[in-house]
Amino acid sequence: MADIVEDLKAELEAVAARGAELDEAPSEQKLREANAALQRQLSAALKKMRDVPKERRAEVGKAVNAVKVGLEERFEGRLEALAREAREAELSGPMLDVSLPGRAPTPGRLHPVTRVKHELLDIFQSLGFEVADGPEVDTHANCFDKLGFPPDHPATDMQDTFFLTHTDEGDPVTTLLRTHTSTVQIREMSRRPPPLAVVSPGAVFRRDDDATHSPMFHQLEGFLVDEHVSFAHLKGVLTLFLERVFGPDIEVRFRPSYFPFVEPGAEVDVRRPGQDWMEILGCGMIHPVVFEHVGYDPEKVSGFAFGMGIDRMAMVKYGVVDREGKPSIKLLFENDVRFLSSF
Numbered sequence: 001m002a003d004i005v006e007d008l009k010a011e012l013e014a015v016a017a018r019g020a021e022l023d024e025a026p027s028e029q030k031l032r033e034a035n036a037a038l039q040r041q042l043s044a045a046l047k048k049m050r051d052v053p054k055e056r057r058a059e060v061g062k063a064v065n066a067v068k069v070g071l072e073e074r075f076e077g078r079l080e081a082l083a084r085e086a087r088e089a090e091l092s093g094p095m096l097d098v099s100l101p102g103r104a105p106t107p108g109r110l111h112p113v114t115r116v117k118h119e120l121l122d123i124f125q126s127l128g129f130e131v132a133d134g135p136e137v138d139t140h141a142n143c144f145d146k147l148g149f150p151p152d153h154p155a156t157d158m159q160d161t162f163f164l165t166h167t168d169e170g171d172p173v174t175t176l177l178r179t180h181t182s183t184v185q186i187r188e189m190s191r192r193p194p195p196l197a198v199v200s201p202g203a204v205f206r207r208d209d210d211a212t213h214s215p216m217f218h219q220l221e222g223f224l225v226d227e228h229v230s231f232a233h234l235k236g237v238l239t240l241f242l243e244r245v246f247g248p249d250i251e252v253r254f255r256p257s258y259f260p261f262v263e264p265g266a267e268v269d270v271r272r273p274g275q276d277w278m279e280i281l282g283c284g285m286i287h288p289v290v291f292e293h294v295g296y297d298p299e300k301v302s303g304f305a306f307g308m309g310i311d312r313m314a315m316v317k318y319g320v321v322d323r324e325g326k327p328s329i330k331l332l333f334e335n336d337v338r339f340l341s342s343f
Contacts, residue, residue: 004051009063011045016067022074028082035075042067112343113218113332116314117201120220123244124199127237129222132200134184137164140174142183146293147261162205162215177205181221182261185305189294194301195226201310214329218310223286225296225303231264231285234304238283242270245317249273254283262305263287270316278316281308318343 018038025031042064052060110118121131162177184200199222209215224233239252250270257267262284269277283306288298311329314320322328331339 004048005053005056005060008045008048008052008060011048012042012063012067015042015045016070019071019074022071022078025078025082028079031075031078031082035071038071042071109341109343111332111340112314112318112320113311115343116317117218117220117310120245120308120310120313121199121201123241124222127197127241129197129199129224132184132188132198133202134178134181134187134200136178136203136205137175138178138183140176142186143176143178143180146186146290147182148287148289148293149260160207162207179206180204180307181219182305182307184221185223186290186294189225189291189296194296194303195224197224198222214311214333216333217329219307220310221305221307223303223305225286225301227301229285229302229304231304234283234285234306237304238268238281238306242268242280245313246270246272253277257282257284259284261287261290268306280313280316281306283307 015038018041021034021038022031025034046064049057049060049064125131161179164175164177181200181202181204184198184202188196188198188200199220201218201220203216204219205216206213207215224237235254242252243250250272253269253271254266255269257265259265259282265282265284267279268281268283270280271277283304286303286305291298291301291303311332314332315327315329320327320329320331322331
């Protein structure tokens with residue numbers, strides 16, 4: 001038993017000796033860390049009190065209290081000393097002129113994608129289009145079936161699309177994150193008769209993720225339906241739109257292309273003087289099957305539709321490239337203030 005008492009006293013003396021670490025702590029954080037370590041060591045030693053004989057517990061307890069009080073005094077003393085040192089540093093440091101004007105907050109600005117979206121909407125509204133919105137979670141029918149997508153189209157596969165409830169291909173209750181804003185075309189035409197001219201911007205989702213694709217990006221869908229609408233109307237509207245976006249010296253060309261919900265379909269390229277052609281959007285005459293799905297008579301009305309990536313328009317307009325000079329859509333979503341402040 002004597003060995004237990006002597007061992008415990010030796011441990012207490014070791015804890016007390018380490019108390020010098022409190023006197024040397026260079027900051028309040030280091031002081032508190034050192035004190036916590038000593039308290040853990042002291043607690044570990046106190047667990048051995050149960051093995052001390054009753055007749056010697058008063059003796060050992062007195063030694064424990066002495067170490068504990070000593071540590072507390074050192075801790076409080078060093079804490080007060082650090083506070084004095086900090087105050088003296090403030091008083092002896094450079095003078096603060098409180099009459100100087102404060103620093104004005106840095107004003108925020110709209111994200112380049114938002115700015116381009118507003119610009120595009122302003123142009124289309126000036127051409128007579130109205131703006132409509134739709135949910136980002138929509139049905140399989142609105143996203144694919146009513147737009148004329150065949151059941152085996154790759155876009156309807158789960159590896160290409162973010163399905164939320166997926167019971168059966170083509171099931172009207174199947175829901176997903178919309179892959180395009182063309183769902184708004186179905187919704188708007190289903191609830192009112194022509195004539196109508198609508199544009200709809202918003203976020204869309206696909207399982208694409210590389211330098212030129214993002215799982216979430218922004219599209220702008222537009223369509224016009226009335227009697228006797230022709231491809232000439234489509235070319236006129238889009239050519240005028242692109243000239244307003246990129247300037248009157250922009251060259252515009254239409255190339256035949258396939259999209260399930262238009263016939264004929266085309267891709268539109270633009271080119272500035274001395275530069276290469278760049279694809280900018282897709283378009284075409286609305287397919288008769290789409291009209292049938294929304295209750296329109298394709299023998300009486302016709303129309304055109306177009307869609308573009310707002311993010312891509314922003315990249316082209318502002319020349320967004322990475323450090324290697326390559327286009328990278330990810331720069332638009334990394335929230336780097338240095339990058340966003342450059343626009």
